[in-house]
Amino acid sequence: MMSDSKLCSLSYSVYLKFLAVSDTLVLIANLFTQTEKQFRLPMVANINNTLCKMSVTYQLYTMLLSPWLVIGLTLDRFVCVCLPLTRRRLCTRKKSIAVCSCMVAATILLVLPSLILTKLGNGGCNPSDELVYYLLPVRLIMSATLPCVLILLLNIVMIVRIKRSNEFRNTLIRNRQILRTTVQHAPWC
Structure with a gap:
C-alpha cells in the first residue's frame, strides 16, 4: 500500500507510517521487557543511571x-466522512506531517520529567515519588x-453520518423509482 503513488500521496498514509514506526517501538520495548522477565536476565535499566533514565523515558x-497518532488518523477520517467539502483543504500530506x-x-x-526524576537506586531503576505523582494522571488521562x-x-459521529447518508440515498432511489413508474403509467395526451 505504501509503495502505491496514489495512496502514498494521501494524508492517511502519513498517519499509517508514523503509527507503524510508533507501534514497532512499542513492540521493541515490550520484547526487551518480556525477554528480561521470561529468562530472568538482569534488567538493562539497572546497569547504570543513564540506561535507567533512557529506558523509563523510552517506555x-x-x-x-x-x-495520539490513532486520534490523528481518526480525525483525518472524520473530516473525510463528515466534512467532505473541506477534505482537500484540511487533509493534505503536509498538514498530516505537521500534526x-x-x-x-x-x-x-x-x-522530559522522567529524564530528570528517574534514578538508579538500591532497588533498581525506580521513578521518584514526584515522577509517580506526575505520571499517574498523565497515564490515566493522556494515554x-x-x-x-x-x-x-468521533467514530459514533461518523457512523451516524454514514447511516443518515445511506438513508437519504435510499430515499432518493425509492422516489426516483416511484417517479419512473408514475411516468411510465401516466396517460399522455
Whole structure:
C-alpha cells in the first residue's frame, strides 16, 4: 500500500507510517521487557543511571505517542466522512506531517520529567515519588481515558453520518423509482 503513488500521496498514509514506526517501538520495548522477565536476565535499566533514565523515558514515550497518532488518523477520517467539502483543504500530506510532528514533540515534552526524576537506586531503576505523582494522571488521562473517549465519539459521529447518508440515498432511489413508474403509467395526451 505504501509503495502505491496514489495512496502514498494521501494524508492517511502519513498517519499509517508514523503509527507503524510508533507501534514497532512499542513492540521493541515490550520484547526487551518480556525477554528480561521470561529468562530472568538482569534488567538493562539497572546497569547504570543513564540506561535507567533512557529506558523509563523510552517506555513512556512509546506508550503515550501511539494513541495520539490513532486520534490523528481518526480525525483525518472524520473530516473525510463528515466534512467532505473541506477534505482537500484540511487533509493534505503536509498538514498530516505537521500534526504527527506536533504529536511527537508534545510527547517528548510530556516525558522530559522522567529524564530528570528517574534514578538508579538500591532497588533498581525506580521513578521518584514526584515522577509517580506526575505520571499517574498523565497515564490515566493522556494515554488511556482521553484518547479512548475521543476515538469513540468521533467514530459514533461518523457512523451516524454514514447511516443518515445511506438513508437519504435510499430515499432518493425509492422516489426516483416511484417517479419512473408514475411516468411510465401516466396517460399522455
